[in-house]
Amino acid sequence: MCLVEDEATGRIMASCVTPAASGMSVLTHSPRILNHRRNIVRLMMAEHPESCIVCNKGNRCELRKIAAELGVGESGLYPMPNPIPFEQINPFITRDLTKCILCGKCIRADHDLVVTGAIEYNNRGFRSRPATLHEKPLEDSICTFCGTCVSICPTGALSAKNTRYAGTPERETDSICGFCGAGCSLTIGTAGGAPGQSVVDVNPSKRKVSVNGATLCMRGHFAGDFLNTSDRLIRPLVRNPDPFSRETHLPADWDAALTLVATRLSDVRRTYGPEGLAFIGSSKCSNEENYLFQKIARDIIGTSHVMSAGWGFGQRLLARIDEKTLGSVRVSPLSDLENAEVIVAVNADPENTVPVAGYHIKRAVRKGANLIAVDAARSDLARRATFWVQPGLAGTAVVLQSLARALVAKDHYQGQFVAQFCSGFEEFSESLTNSPKNPAASVLHSSVQAAADLINGKTVAFAMPANLLDFSDGEETLNAILNLCFLTGCLKPKSSGLYVLNTENNLAGALDMGTAPNFLPGRVKITDAESRGMDMGELVSAMETGRIKAAYVMGENLLRCLPQQDRVAAALKNLEFLVVQDIVRNRTTEMADVILPGAAVYEKNGSFTNMEGRIQTFSPAASPPGEARPDWEILGQLVRAMGYPEQYQSIEKIRKEIRQAVPMYQGLGNHYQEWVRNRETGNPFICGDARFSFFPPSGLKTPSPDPAYPMLAHIAPVRYHLGSGTRTSRSERIRAWGQAGEVELPTAAFQSLGGNGSGKVRVTSRFGSIERTFRENRNLPEDQVIIPMGVNGNDAANLADLTGGWTLAWVCVEKIG
């Protein structure tokens, strides 16, 4: 099909493999060429099933388009059907390989774009087809159901399984994904007459510049059908005063609901003072919404209790990094990973948290970058590493400190960068040589030395998970990573080389807009102890003791994502007034006195800031269901209901205010993509006298676990849920996928429990217990287990300590049944 004709000689060449030479004159649409193309299309059509009328690809089929352009109606050849069994058991992808024209794009996508390696051509000639290992169906292969192949397939061979809609969507609009911190650009296909246009199809957008290019992940591509769940909130609801009625809440109209909210909030404020109210915003809502939210809380109500659950899920880490790097390296484009020569991944599991970041890393490795993985559990990414270092008893921080020591000892560090931008190097290197060598770390000596040699003189990038600070040595690990950043000189103003795998779409943006206990918009730290807010654990205590009487929760399902869910429920019950603004009815909305229906990402205007520091604006692709409204509109109307003079009738008004108030966001809304700005004052790259300081290692004591709870459980994210899974658990496809969320046990523990994976285990911690089925994970150290998050109502969260790290828990495991 790519045939072209050389004008001079009349030779017909395949343009995909013929290099261009100067002086060449090439005809692309000469009559001879068109004739050849027509014949090729006729041959393809002779093998293609004649099911165009019922094929889901409909008007988007490229074979049909090319046939139409070339004027080929009937093939005129003897039909050569090549029937292959239809595959449609998995809930995501329908595979009808009878329609495959062997273009190879799905295989290229699998090998080159997402680097998974689930499919390859099998056999040859007429019987050649893409196949998985052992020719099993996709769900029995290592396919991650990212759907990249589906979007790229030119025919109906691969299509998204859609139980509600068949054919081409009526309209397509670009938007940004609302799941993880990658912020992929999507094209949303909608159908159905207004009002209530429903989202029927999601594909990667065709924008030239985007985080994800042509790739997506299982959530972004397929879990969007949660928008059509019957649990959507479609009108404001007020608690039914009749406690014996079956209806816990009664519908109300907007004016009544908003007036009630404004009145009750003012009442509580008058009676108990502003500190009696708490505002819990969302790391999933947009920048504009979070800004307005904290403005209501801090300016109108006057409370200091502003935060989001995202604080415990990673904002804390982002804030620490920003502090320690003096706010001067806030931008880290993922595309720069492809230029990195060495990537150091510390406990990072992008395949389950931010798959698109994982693709960037894997593509870099494929191009020849070296991947050093320091990972206790050998995640999917660590399996591709050039070097896997299992920290073992030493702990991650000690391993990284040894790496720093090796770099300094061998003089493999960037002396110029250190001299120009850092201070405290002499004390640091002394403390490295003087600190007692951890005996456990000496076991890893040779790997650390080899890693140091690999790093010498190369461009390095660092990837870390958002829950780094949950680990007992988390702060030390962060310090060690930053020291390594200084030593390798990877920090630059537009490309920090530091990648934090934000698990939520606007974790960074919500922090930047001040929906965080210690920060005003623009990452301005609140130093005055009086005005500082509390973290979630303290907040729940304050609700229990009655210090906080009312709360406004926006976009957070606290009773699903927080640990100690019973305790949180009791605390919320203790409030005099609770407003919850959300998009689906969930456990938290059921506790509210007023429920306000908001709009999901694809149904409103807004902007998100992703893990790179990229601010992406989006417009609605569909309208919110029923009477639900975009969250920023609700907040704007609440502002008016509370008697505040300022009007927020358009998103542009909010953006204008943000641009003026928050220097970091000067560029918001200028273009659909902008970058956050680095700090100006005290920035070593701008001010000559500002310097990064090294963090000398402090003596670490490995905590001795309580013998009653000897194993460390990672409450780990999974790729088919986003965090606690409020939205993804309402996606028909994800539910049909039906993963049990098995507990993963190390070999010794698995064997001692019978060694055959039958029955269930009970996992108990000081705070709660859960029961799950289980299996073996040979890569886990003896004392660690993995418990998938999000599954089963996210009951795993109950194992963690509300006042500690939410993704780790000390547990004991016993077999039951």
Add this chain to the structure above:
Amino acid sequence: MEPNPNPNPIDWTKVSAIIEEHRTRKWSLIPLLQAVQEAVGYIPPETIEPIADALHMAPAEVQGVVTFYAGFSLKPKGKCVLKVCRGTACHVKGSRSILRHVKNELQLEEGETSQDYQFTLETVACLGACFLAPTMMVNRDYYGKLNPAKVTTVLGQYRKNREDD
């Protein structure tokens, strides 16, 4: 006729040794597969993942290579692999009826292996011994200028060899 599942357990020490030997050589996938085919008689599907792991490839890619070449087989073959030539010269000299005769004698279709893993019947496009047409190859031995009687004799020979074991 579906053969029974593999009668012989895979000798993993042999396979691991082969993998180790080829692990660091460049472009070593096909030599590795040839060695495994030689040692075990076929490429056991269970060996695909260890091979892929050792060579830093995706298992699906290794399988792609194995299924592409007719020389590699994912199913165990019989002790005697019969290849009846169906090339031009042999066809002209009557190889179609030779093939029919062999099929009747062995009660096998093309590509099949007998239940007791003694015989596998295949057809090939040309054995390169056209002056001996029609020809057939059993393991490494060529048999030319065939007629039904000679075919019966040859097959009888191999059957007898089996009885002697």
